[in-house]
Amino acid sequence: MHNGQPLPYFQPLIDTATGRIAGYEALARLRLEDGRIVSAGPLFTDPQTDPDALLELDRSIRQQALELFRDQPEGFISINISPLWISRLISEQPLPSLQLLEQLGMQPGQLVFEITELQGDIRQLRDAVARYRAHGIRVAIDDFGAGASMLDRLLDLEPDIIKLDAQLLRQAANGNSHSREFVRALALMAERSGCEVIAEGIENQRELHFALECGARFVQGYLFSEPREGFQPVDSYVEPFASMRDAYVKQQQQERQRLAVLRQSLHTLFGELRQWLEQGAAPQRLPDPARWPWLLRCYLCDAEGTQISPNFDATATGWETDPALLDHNWSWRPYFHQILEEAGEDSRVILSSPYRDASSQALCMTSGLFFNDSRHLLLVDIDVSRIPATPAA
Known part of the structure; x- marks a missing residue:
């Protein structure tokens, strides 16, 4: 044999x-x-x-x-x-x-x-x-x-x-x-x-x-280590592994910084979208989507998760309006519950965990902002791959 x-x-x-x-x-x-x-x-x-x-x-x-x-x-x-x-x-x-x-x-x-x-x-x-x-x-x-x-x-x-x-x-x-x-x-x-x-x-x-x-x-x-015939001292890799683990932690810190920058940009975007809504929500008066390269779409729901506006999809040339999902209810989506659970004040921008978008297959996150005494929820979908990297310190 x-x-x-x-x-x-x-x-x-x-x-x-x-x-x-x-x-x-x-x-x-x-x-x-x-x-x-x-x-x-x-x-x-x-x-x-x-x-x-x-x-x-x-x-x-x-x-x-x-x-x-x-x-x-x-x-x-x-x-x-x-x-x-x-x-x-x-x-x-x-x-x-x-x-x-x-x-x-x-x-x-x-x-x-x-x-x-x-x-x-x-x-x-x-x-x-x-x-x-x-x-x-x-x-x-x-x-x-x-x-x-x-x-x-x-x-x-x-x-x-x-x-x-x-x-x-x-x-x-x-x-x-x-x-x-x-x-x-x-x-x-x-x-x-x-x-x-x-x-x-x-x-x-x-x-x-x-x-x-x-x-x-x-x-x-x-x-x-490659496989060996014998055994090694138990502390053989403590120092090199600690260095590798520190590099990972630093990478995670940079990712948190990247999300912090994203939240700041979202705060600006939501401010402009709220002003747009207050001024009548005319599609032609939406802010320029090119300022937010990670932006996929925005839309409005009521507090129960039913979509009450069309999708406003960001494109390379501006915005496209898609009414196909009007009256759809998204309260069953995991991100909706996360946003609902974390929302404490109208001014707080909430960011969901990443998920796979069914229509675009892009890895996405959804951000939400309650306003009008929490009667309405403004939602923004984000393409994770387009979020700018944070320069290393």
Whole structure:
């Protein structure tokens, strides 16, 4: 099946709160006769590989990894486990991994099992996961977001940890707007389900920043360390990680400054729009939209969220009036509730969280201002991509 000596390599997982090494993922490697070390991963995806020999290889590497990690004073070790192995077990048969832990005298809290694929009988898998967790072993879903069935796994297995799919995270970090929104949604789903998030495959600071933006509890990748044969001092990456985290915080501060400038511009815009309304709301007397390059449209609603004016759409040549949405009620939109909840005074400009605009597919925010003793709500839609950047200090 393979030529080479099986052995585990270990890649550290960095705690984003401390910068310390919180644990390791054990990865399968082969030492060839000429001394080269190669990944054993292709064997696990090759349909020509004999399943029995593959199971033997997997268990050999797992045992070596646990034996080596057993004497580590702190942290956890993450081991990949295939549902296919579990589906081959006889019902009520003792789980080999639990037997191995007992044999080695390891504490179950030191171990995380990563469910690596979607195959296998879900009932057997759910039963095995329940038994692992009953013994104090944590369970992770690997490559979360890579397949449609992953949501089923989240509901069925109730994992302690999810590992965001590295390729999807990389696409999102590199500017794919749809991937960014999808990964953010996955991370939010994990947070609301009580799962911790691991972002793996981190190779540069851009990907790290996006992982932090998604609330990753742990990060892993070549930006910090390649997989190695042994373990590293727990504080190995504290200083470089602190520097990277500070750069992220500075970036977030610049983003807040950018939004502060936007709010100032909105205050000016709303002032002019209120004056325009008070003067009769003639479309030809609207302020020049070119002064606000991020402006998509403005419109007026009553306090219950029903649109009582046409859309006034900003274009390169001025304004276009679109009455198609008159009498539509937007009170069900998340941004409407956010504006309603935050509004305290007529003069306060409220800014929603970003969302995807259904008509333009642009990433948008909506800003609102109540006036006339809160009987009317003036709304402005904003194209996030056109908000000017704030110069670095």
